[in-house]
Amino acid sequence: MSRNASGLKAWLVQRVTAVYLAVFLTYVVLHLILSPPADYAAWAAWVARPWISLGLLVCIPLLLAHAWVGIRDVLMDYVKPLGARVGAMAAFALVFLASGLWALQAVSSAGVR
């Protein structure tokens, strides 16, 4: 039962995060392509805008949750030996955690300067 519930939760997390990422990242990518920041001041000011900062702060954990469910599914499908699977999952978890904290710190520092 708990296994099924955990699978259902992952399924749901994947879809809810997907909707947010589809909307927010489409906006961010289109903005960066259509009006790329000319210099550091413009870039930091854009990131420091309240709605962009908030959007990014929400985006980072949701993106990592989405990436985690996805890579976990891939590893469970292709990496059968338990030790290798757990090792690979731990490696991804560590890289995701470090990347996420790094990015969050960058967002918060943009508002300070």
Next chain:
Amino acid sequence: MKPKRPVFLDLWRIKLPAMGLASILHRVSGVLMVLSIPLFAHLFHQSLEGPAGFAAASATLASWPVRLLLLVLAWSLLHHLFAGVRYLALDLGLGLEREAARRSAQVVIGAAVAVLVLGVML
């Protein structure tokens, strides 16, 4: 006990239907983007460190190997987005009939390439 089942992995003779191709490309594109997460976290952080960091990150993004990588990742994002929207529609019960599903898979695969080519030309 695991039942012994036949395994057929002759890749030259396996013909994947469009739905299967869209599916495996959804997976491949996802893995490519996952692997690029540390790079983008680094570039994002560097670009916000100050004018020097911004210049360094811009220079990295303008270099040819990275531009090639960005092209692959742009396709990944497009395919992952379009295929993901298709899956959400399928989850809602839309387009489940075989012919409709085949057609939408072909559209997804084609649209990602078409938008990429269009984006590069403009």
